[in-house]
Structures are given as C-alpha cells and as structure tokens.
Amino acid sequence: MGCGSSTESSDGHHQRQASLLGGEKEEKGVGSREKHQLISPSLAYCLLQDVPTHSVIFFDARDSDAYERHHIREAVHPWAHKGADEAKFREWLRNVTRLRTVVIYSDASDTASQGSGSSSGVGGLLDWLSSSQARPKEVLIVKGGLQAFSRRFGFCVVRGSKGRGRRKQPSVPLPTPSEIIAPKRSGRGFALYVCGEGVLKNSPQSVRLLRVRTVVNLTQRPCPLDRKPRVVHLSCYDKAELPYDEAARVVRSSQQRNRAVLVYDHSGDVHSAAVVVWFMVEQGTSVSAAMAHVKRKRGSVQFDSYVTSTLTRLEEAVKQGGHGLATRPKMVAPQLQRDAQAQLTQGTVTPAPETAQPPPGSSLQLPPPPPPPSHTQDSTPRAATQAVTRPNGTPPLNHQSSLGTDMSSGAAGLYSKVDDMILRLxxxxxxxxxxxxxxxxxxxxxxxxxxxxxxxxxxxxxxxxxxxxxxxxxxxxxxxxxxxxxxxxxxxxxxxxxxxxxxxxxxxxxxxxxxxxxx
Structure with missing residues (x-):
C-alpha cells in the first residue's frame, strides 16, 4: 500500500484505508428488538481486556451444556439467572448491563435474526434486553460466534469438565496485548499489537500465542521477555526528538515480511498508540479515522494535542506524496513538556538547586523522596514528587516517573490525577x-x-x-x-x-x- 498523491482520487484513498482496517467495520443490526452491531472476533478480544474494569460484560447465549463445555473467559451465562420469576430476571439484566458495553456470542449458526420470541439464543437474549428496558452503553454481537473467536484466541477460552477430551489451552492472565490491526488470514500474517510493559511481565505467553515475531520497545528499560523474539529498542524518554518515524518503519518492515509486530511503552496508551497512528497515516488512513480505530480497540489511549497536530501535518505530507524524509514532520517534545517549560519560564516551577542536578550527559532519574516521619499516613509533600531539572534550567523531556506511566503527574485529566495520588502513596x-x-x-x-x-x-x-x-x-x-x-x-x-x-x-x-x- 503506497502513499497517496495529490492527483489520487478519493475512492483510491478509501480503498487503501478499508484494506488496512479490513474486517473491523461494524455492521448495524436491524429489526425492532434491542439495537445492536456485529463486530469481529478481533474487536471482541480487545474488549475482553476491559472486563476487569466492569465497563464491558460478555454474555454466552448458548444453552448450559454448551457453556459448561467451553466459553470465553469471564463470560456470564444469563440463562443461569433466569428462574420462574421473569420480573427478577429483567431486573438482573437491567442492573448488570447498565451503562456497560454488552458483548453477546453464541454458535456460528445462531444469529440475531433467529430466535425471535425464544427464551434462549442471541435473538432471545436481545428480546429479553429490550423487554427489560435495559440501558446498556451498546450491544455488540460477535460475528461467527464462539467458533470464530476460538480459532484466533483459543487461549482466552475456558474448557470445562465436559471438554476434557480436547487439548487444553494454556492459562494466560489478562490483560494481554490489544490487537489494533488483525491479520487477514486466520491468526497468521501481518498483525499489529499494542500493550504496556506490565503486560509483558505478567502475560509473556500471550506474545508467543499471538505469533509476534518483532517487538518494538519504546521504554528506556530492557525488554522483560525471557523468550525474546526480535526486539528493536527505540526509547521515547529523555529524547528531544521522539523516534515515531523509526518505530513506524519497523512496523512497515514487518508488514512487508507479513509478520506480526508488537509495540509497547510503559502504559501502552501514549507513545505506542501514537506510533500505530503514525504508521496508519503513512499507509493512507486519515488521522481522525486512525485515532478512532485505535481508541475503539484500546479505549484507554491518550493523544496529546501536539502529537495530533504533528500527525495532521504528516497526513498532509502523505497526500502530497511526502514519503521522503525531507518533507515528513519531526516529532519533537510533546505539548505536556512544553507546558512544563512554560511554567518554568513564568516562574511557577522552581528549578532544583545546582547540588541536586545531575551532571551534564548523565541519565536523568527521579530522586528518591525523603523518608516520611512514620508509616502511619502518606504525609510526603507534593514537592517531593517533582522531577529534577536539567543543568540549563529546562525540565527533562518525557520524564518517566517511578510509577512507570507515560504521563507526568502535573498533566491534566483524570488519569493524571489518579497517577499523582498513587505516586504520593x-x-x-x-x-x-x-x-x-x-x-x-x-x-x-x-x-x-x-x-x-x-x-x-x-x-x-x-x-x-x-x-x-x-x-x-x-x-x-x-x-x-x-x-x-x-x-x-x-x-x-x-x-x-x-x-x-x-x-x-x-x-x-x-x-x-x-x-x-x-x-
């Protein structure tokens, strides 16, 4: 998929974009029952990562015997809660689906158009949701059912006592890497995954099971995987120019070799997500479509305003045939660090004394906080969590706090407030x-x-x-x-x-x- 040109038609642009996002377009459900959409097994797998946060709930619409044989991990069997009292069942449905994303799956042959008026199946469950006046955030149905999901993500399927004759899948803890771009073939070929460093530590088996051949490490630490695939280390910390272009080039190389690649940073929500969008924009996808796709697959990602503006300039360069290094924009310090620089210039942040500053050329580290007088309460002052400054008076670029997150503690937003409190604790x-x-x-x-x-x-x-x-x-x-x-x-x-x-x-x-x- 080459870059666009100024004379290329909009149809060609959309064809390339559809090719890159192939298989991920959702289809609207029809009918008078609960509104729903069909989604790919890939998106269902990504949404499964959010089940522990209680923002998503999976429903297995099959009968109890089928559920006991095997089901998607964390999936709920709704019919087990349906007794003689239908009013209680409707109340239960309202409670567990309120403002949550509801993902429903069944057998491949069981579709939403079947089972109308039935007490089971996908169609029956949609009817129950509608009659109970449930208020979910959205209702999604896995296209191809459990069979299609199991072919790609068998390690996320639990096999019960009635399935002992089958090969058991290894136990892989959640979360696992998010699949931003799915392979065109069943589990093989080019695919693009994103995760945080903690996922590689807690669930290293998932990298092997997803057939990842190349890992792009955007942190400043060595890759924690014991059985390492090919690892490319491109740190995004303490850098005046972020290596997004180089990282996207590694992804592009994996695409040409038709191999799966994983990109990770400390949280999986900032630099790695931006690299994926950078790659997609180079392939002809618009910035808005790329960001929407990435956020759909991984809802916790964050895009800084300066990163967004740079990606927009990249999109314009691609439209003008700007794949040459001379015309592509450079990703310099993100806006969060520019805000910190502005605060320092205005005198709202006091530079650390010369004795507390590292010598020129040394790696910057967050100084250890002074020991608290006792461990009865978290009385460490907020100033103890501020990063040191460079010898020339400028704040460190992309400074990494001891929490292992990509956002500085002073950044705006709910996540930053939570991170700041956790750092103090x-x-x-x-x-x-x-x-x-x-x-x-x-x-x-x-x-x-x-x-x-x-x-x-x-x-x-x-x-x-x-x-x-x-x-x-x-x-x-x-x-x-x-x-x-x-x-x-x-x-x-x-x-x-x-x-x-x-x-x-x-x-x-x-x-x-x-x-x-x-x-």
Whole structure:
C-alpha cells in the first residue's frame, strides 16, 4: 500500500484505508428488538481486556451444556439467572448491563435474526434486553460466534469438565496485548499489537500465542521477555526528538515480511498508540479515522494535542506524496513538556538547586523522596514528587516517573490525577501497605460497579478496622474515594456514594488502580 498523491482520487484513498482496517467495520443490526452491531472476533478480544474494569460484560447465549463445555473467559451465562420469576430476571439484566458495553456470542449458526420470541439464543437474549428496558452503553454481537473467536484466541477460552477430551489451552492472565490491526488470514500474517510493559511481565505467553515475531520497545528499560523474539529498542524518554518515524518503519518492515509486530511503552496508551497512528497515516488512513480505530480497540489511549497536530501535518505530507524524509514532520517534545517549560519560564516551577542536578550527559532519574516521619499516613509533600531539572534550567523531556506511566503527574485529566495520588502513596508507604491500600480502594469500586443498585456496597463505615488500617488513615487514599464520588456522612460515620454519582468515572479510576496493582 503506497502513499497517496495529490492527483489520487478519493475512492483510491478509501480503498487503501478499508484494506488496512479490513474486517473491523461494524455492521448495524436491524429489526425492532434491542439495537445492536456485529463486530469481529478481533474487536471482541480487545474488549475482553476491559472486563476487569466492569465497563464491558460478555454474555454466552448458548444453552448450559454448551457453556459448561467451553466459553470465553469471564463470560456470564444469563440463562443461569433466569428462574420462574421473569420480573427478577429483567431486573438482573437491567442492573448488570447498565451503562456497560454488552458483548453477546453464541454458535456460528445462531444469529440475531433467529430466535425471535425464544427464551434462549442471541435473538432471545436481545428480546429479553429490550423487554427489560435495559440501558446498556451498546450491544455488540460477535460475528461467527464462539467458533470464530476460538480459532484466533483459543487461549482466552475456558474448557470445562465436559471438554476434557480436547487439548487444553494454556492459562494466560489478562490483560494481554490489544490487537489494533488483525491479520487477514486466520491468526497468521501481518498483525499489529499494542500493550504496556506490565503486560509483558505478567502475560509473556500471550506474545508467543499471538505469533509476534518483532517487538518494538519504546521504554528506556530492557525488554522483560525471557523468550525474546526480535526486539528493536527505540526509547521515547529523555529524547528531544521522539523516534515515531523509526518505530513506524519497523512496523512497515514487518508488514512487508507479513509478520506480526508488537509495540509497547510503559502504559501502552501514549507513545505506542501514537506510533500505530503514525504508521496508519503513512499507509493512507486519515488521522481522525486512525485515532478512532485505535481508541475503539484500546479505549484507554491518550493523544496529546501536539502529537495530533504533528500527525495532521504528516497526513498532509502523505497526500502530497511526502514519503521522503525531507518533507515528513519531526516529532519533537510533546505539548505536556512544553507546558512544563512554560511554567518554568513564568516562574511557577522552581528549578532544583545546582547540588541536586545531575551532571551534564548523565541519565536523568527521579530522586528518591525523603523518608516520611512514620508509616502511619502518606504525609510526603507534593514537592517531593517533582522531577529534577536539567543543568540549563529546562525540565527533562518525557520524564518517566517511578510509577512507570507515560504521563507526568502535573498533566491534566483524570488519569493524571489518579497517577499523582498513587505516586504520593507509593512514595510514603512500605510496598506491602501501598499495595493493600490501592487494592482495597479498587475492591470498593469494583463492588459498587458489580452491584450498581445495591446501597450496601455504596457505603463503608469509618469504624471498620480493615478499612481504617488499609485506607482510612491515609489522606491521599481518602482523596481517591472522594475523586470517585464518595462523600463523607459525619452523622452516620460513613463514606457513601450517592446514586447520582457517575459510574463511568468510577470505572475509569478503577481501571487505573487495576493497572498499578498489576505493576
């Protein structure tokens, strides 16, 4: 797929774009029942990574025997909750699907057009969702059913006691790499994956099972894989010019060799996502379409405004036949670091004293925070988490905090606020207390999301010994609760989450907490 030219027709541009995104276009469902869309097994696999955050729920619409034989991991069998009381079943459907993405699958022959008026199957489940007046975010149906999904992602399928005669798949912990571009053949050929460094540490088997032949490492650390494929190390940290073009060139080489490639950074949401968009734009996809596609496959990605503007200039260069190095834009320091430079220039950030600065040419590291007076609360001042400055007074480019994230603690946005709070906790607590603290907060959020209408899970007593030991005595942990929407009820001596609180915000915060508990 070559680059576009100024004389190329729009039809040719769209053909190349459709070729690159082949198999990922969603199809609208029809009929009077619950609105739905058909999705590829690849997108279903990507959405499976979000199940632990309670933003997605998978429904297996087959009968109980088929479900017991094998099913997609984390999938719920809705018919197990259907008893004689239909009103309770409808209430259960409303509760578990509220504002969540619902993914439904069955056998390959079972489609939404079948089963109307039935008590089972895809069509029957759609009818039940409609009659229960459920309010899901969206309803998606896996094209080809479990068979098509298993052919590509068998390691995400659980086989029960009735399937002992079949070859068991290895146990691979979630999350696994997100498949941004799926192979045209069944699991073979060029494919493009993205993940964070923690995924390679926790789920190295997934890289082999996805047949990845080349890994692009955008961190400043060695690749953690024991059985390494070909690794290309292009660090995006402490660089005045980010190597997005070089990384995209490696991806392009894998495409020409018809091999799968994986790109990763610390979180999998910033540099790696930008490299993928860079590659797609070079192939003729528009910036807006590429970003929308990447965010659909990996909802947590973030695109800085400066990165977006540079990608837009790349798109213009491609349209003008600008594959030459002389005409392609350079990706220099992201806007987040330019904002930090502006703050420094205006005097809002005080440079560190000369004695605290590293000598010229040395690698920059975040200085260890001063030891807190005790481990009873996270009392480390915020200033202790600020990055050191360069000898010439400029802040470090793409400075990497000890959290292993790609965003600086001062960046705007919900994730950055959560990262800042977690950094303060990590700097002031022993490792075991720190882990127990964020895990307890995550459990509180998870229980609320799993039981959205049950007030019992929306309240925690201040006098609860376990809560006080893990969370209540740490002010920053209480800030996390408040950020999620919890309010203090002094009269009842509880922290409560009002029914009007936004559950999506709670999901977003919890997804960040889960990321750090895995690190």
């Amino acid at each position: 990590k700097s002031s607590l022993p490792p075991d207390e720190y882990q127990e603290c964020i895990r307890t907060v995550s459990r509180l959020f998870t229980n609320v999301l799993a039981h959205a209408t049950d007030d019992k899970y929306r309240s925690v007593r201040m006098a609860n010994e376990r809560f006080m030991a893990a969370v209540g005595r740490h002010p920053t942990a209480i800030e996390l609760l408040v950020l999620g929407g919890f309010v203090r009820n002094a009269a009842a001596e509880t922290y409560q989450l009002p029914q009007a609180a936004l559950l999506q915000k709670l999901r977003d915060i919890n997804s960040r907490l889960l990321l750090h508990t895995q690190g």
